[in-house]
Amino acid sequence: MSPFTGSAASTARWRHLRVETADGVATVTLARPEKLNALTFGAYADLRDLLAELSREKSVRALVLAGEGRGFCSGGDVDEIIGATLALDTAQLLDFNRMTGQVVRAVRECPFPVIAAVHGIAAGAGAVLALAADFRVADPTARFAFLFTRVGLSGGDMGAAYLLPRVVGLGHATRLLMLGDPVHASEAQRIGLISELTEEGRADEAARTLARRLAGGPALAYAQTKALLTAELDMPLSAAVELDAATQALLMNGEDYAEFHAAFTQRRPPKWRGR
Numbered sequence: 001m002s003p004f005t006g007s008a009a010s011t012a013r014w015r016h017l018r019v020e021t022a023d024g025v026a027t028v029t030l031a032r033p034e035k036l037n038a039l040t041f042g043a044y045a046d047l048r049d050l051l052a053e054l055s056r057e058k059s060v061r062a063l064v065l066a067g068e069g070r071g072f073c074s075g076g077d078v079d080e081i082i083g084a085t086l087a088l089d090t091a092q093l094l095d096f097n098r099m100t101g102q103v104v105r106a107v108r109e110c111p112f113p114v115i116a117a118v119h120g121i122a123a124g125a126g127a128v129l130a131l132a133a134d135f136r137v138a139d140p141t142a143r144f145a146f147l148f149t150r151v152g153l154s155g156g157d158m159g160a161a162y163l164l165p166r167v168v169g170l171g172h173a174t175r176l177l178m179l180g181d182p183v184h185a186s187e188a189q190r191i192g193l194i195s196e197l198t199e200e201g202r203a204d205e206a207a208r209t210l211a212r213r214l215a216g217g218p219a220l221a222y223a224q225t226k227a228l229l230t231a232e233l234d235m236p237l238s239a240a241v242e243l244d245a246a247t248q249a250l251l252m253n254g255e256d257y258a259e260f261h262a263a264f265t266q267r268r269p270p271k272w273r274g275r
Contacts, residue, residue, distance in 0.1 A: 015042060028064070028066070033068045036070060036074035037069065037126070038075060039075065040077050040080045040081065041099075044103055060112055061216075061222075062114075062215040063211070064207045065115070073122055074123050075125045075126050101158055103129070104163075107132040113134045113135065116129065117137050117203045118136055119139045119142055119201070122142065128146070142203070143183060149177070149178060149180050161177060167192060220274050224247050228247060256274065
């Protein structure tokens with residue numbers, strides 16, 4: 001995302017999210033525990049705008065997405081999203097669905113790793129938010145459910161039909177998106193939907209530990225790796241290796257590459273600058 005901004009100042013307070021930053025790590029918490037962190041129009045818009053702001057500011061090197069209370073996120077609020085959309089016309093519905101897709105694009109395209117800390121339910125849009133993250137750290141209570149067909153909609157919502165086959169394979173993705181059955185943590189780990197399975201109640205802590213590790217590393221190298229992983233999903237090999245070559249040539253001119261050599265020669269840890 002471009003670092004260039006117009007006249008608008010950075011947002012001082014987010015109405016629909018709890019946002020905390022420390023030592024290069026942003027922790028974004030969905031904080032409607034009484035509704036299992038169900039998403040509203042405002043929550044979607046805040047996520048989209050927050051990720052854009054953090055991407056421009058370049059002060060964040062890793063982000064943890066978590067849910068308060070008994071679960072990660074139960075998806076779109078039945079009254080404030082599903083009920084409300086019944087009153088919208090086609091143009092308004094298209095605007096809404098494009099916005100939800102913009103959230104997923106923002107997660108995939110932001111220049112820092114995103115770690116979803118999952119406990120309890122991650123359903124519907126909540127499951128897709130976790131899917132879009134670079135890492136999914138979950139405890140044994142976690143269960144994922146792509147419920148869109150259960151409400152009469154396509155399972156390919158918010159990019160799920162694009163992302164899920166690339167994470168778990170077409171066969172598993174077809175089953176999960178068609179049937180909408182819940183996938184518990186043990187199976188999610190087996191099919192590759194979970195990056196790390198923790199002890200019960202430890203997902204948030206493990207996600208923060210991973211975020212601190214990433215925040216202390218070579219940020220530009222991580223950003224380019226993330227960008228290539230997304231860009232090369234649909235590229236032929238010839239185009240992918242050419243893009244890899246151009247990227248490496250640029251990074252070889254960077255400060256971090258020279259710093260690694262200096263640190264190796266001097267037998268000390270590298271001091272990464274993200275440049």
